[in-house]
Amino acid sequence: MPLRKHQITKPDGRYLIYYSFEGREPPEPSVAAAEAPLEPKSGHMELRWHPLLEEWVIVATHRQERTFLPPAEYCPLCPTHDPSFPTEVPASDYEFVVFENRFPSLRRDAPEPASPAPPYAATAAQGVCEVILYSPDHDSTLGAMPLPVVRRLVDVWVDRYRELAARPEIAYVFIFENRGREIGVTLTHPHGQIYAFPYIPPRVERELAVAARFRAERGRCVYCTVLERERAEKTRLVAENESFTAFVPYFARLPYEVHLVSRRHRSSLVELSARERGGLADVLKTVLLKYDSLWGFPMPFTMVMHQQPTDGREHPDCHFHIEFAPPYRSRDKLKYLAGCETGAGSFINDTLPEEKAEELRWAEPRT
């Protein structure tokens, strides 16, 4: 599916890219790229080394000032309609738009921090934080969009992955969506995010090490093995087509956790064929509709993609998958991560994965 990109530079130096499909023209570039004044370089920004856990912690103090749940008429992610209230998107209409986060955790031109005394260490918070707007419609959700639109979003993700992966300083392209006030979303306009990290994040590093051990011991991919098992047992399946399978895993840490796994061993979005991309869009939309149908309101969640690092090394054990982690344990109760989960790292699931999968299998949108 041919896509067209039209890139502009905002007055503060951030890029903004309009994506258009099927011969549709990109938005009029004549609309002024206006926006509220900002000081993106204020505050303190660096990576600090955590010597007790061997991981980087991102310090980004300007993020304290980020816009917090504005009323809909002041949404900074809506298209600019009123020149006296310029938003992030100067065009009045578009298909998808990607731009650098105004309150980034990682930045292309991150300053070099002062060196602390050992055992401490700091380095520049170099990277890219992007926002992807799925729609100019403030009240839409990804699941409600027509399948061809979701399919095009997959192409946008592929393009973003490819472009960010090409940057030499980027070791990992992390595509995700935080949805719902219950997990702290500060802007409700339908959007996803991308963090292009200068390091492989700890959770992913752990997955890679585990997958390598599994292959060394059993001679095959752990994701392929789990997928085979879930498909054989069927009790935890949620949705499937010939390219992707969605299930609540046997070992789910959270009640409504769903994994969406490529049927074939593909390491990243880029490796998916056109047919597989279509399959991904299809299962993704199905899962989203099931979530939103379950209780009659949009299910809050984090949706994260795990794929091939872009650090230049080979990672043959990578198996592209998406994980959904909704914060509810029942319709009216949240599952909190408290002492046991955060302080010991041990998860307690108050529900049976087989039962939650069945609930989701039955959940269908009312037509």
Next chain:
Amino acid sequence: MPLRKHQITKPDGRYLIYYSFEGREPPEPSVAAAEAPLEPKSGHMELRWHPLLEEWVIVATHRQERTFLPPAEYCPLCPTHDPSFPTEVPASDYEFVVFENRFPSLRRDAPEPASPAPPYAATAAQGVCEVILYSPDHDSTLGAMPLPVVRRLVDVWVDRYRELAARPEIAYVFIFENRGREIGVTLTHPHGQIYAFPYIPPRVERELAVAARFRAERGRCVYCTVLERERAEKTRLVAENESFTAFVPYFARLPYEVHLVSRRHRSSLVELSARERGGLADVLKTVLLKYDSLWGFPMPFTMVMHQQPTDGREHPDCHFHIEFAPPYRSRDKLKYLAGCETGAGSFINDTLPEEKAEELRWAEPRT
């Protein structure tokens, strides 16, 4: 400080232990050990192996039924005053009381689960989950209690650690407190918890591996090294005496995170001298009062203790410490763990540890 214990067995087989100090008599054993009917063996309970992260997930479905924020007059943790509403504590007064959780994640007599097909694995959720009530007073908090009471609680912790550590199936004694509705506490009566795990939890395992690597590379304890650095720089110190130091670490993942670290290399509570136990109580109370003074309401937090595993192996790198993780990033905003933290494992701190430490240093209770 001599402590006396008086243990009774509840009708459902759970134990309850009253702790008394300084010659005070334990509560009248004649008070009936009454309580609400319960079916502790209902539901599904097992440990499931997470093959993608190599960790156990606790499945405990009866926990869905646990008491959720009852009105104060129906608090199940208050002493029984009205025989028609029996609570967990049959005595009308006591100093401290410890009993097995009615909705445990781990249990002494956990059933043996059916074996799933590989790569899945399950085992019994064997262990102990205890509740420690700090006071019969429903509205008290640990920081508000007189220092001698906090000092006695340290002795109770030592005794619980010792007793649970002696059980051959227990690999780790995890003492913690979840405080505040903001992190999902379902009962507000002042209490802590202990999970006696049959395995070393993942977060602790990681800390141990990192400390061992640090020692191999630099010939010393990483906690001693961090402590020395924090004491030398002073900018992140919160409170200190000759036995313990409290600070917001240079590498804090959360804005108001505080680490309370033994000045000497002690592996567990049991290794602390009487003087050091007094020092722990003193710094602990100081930190709690600072938290509660900062914004004029009790700061919610998780408080977790990391100490020597009890799996029978040597862990020379263990260094006893307590970590506080409050969920706020400012007085009126919560710091959520969303896609980046849970899906990538990478933490973003929107604040500067040096500034948060200064706020806490200045925070003092109004007298």
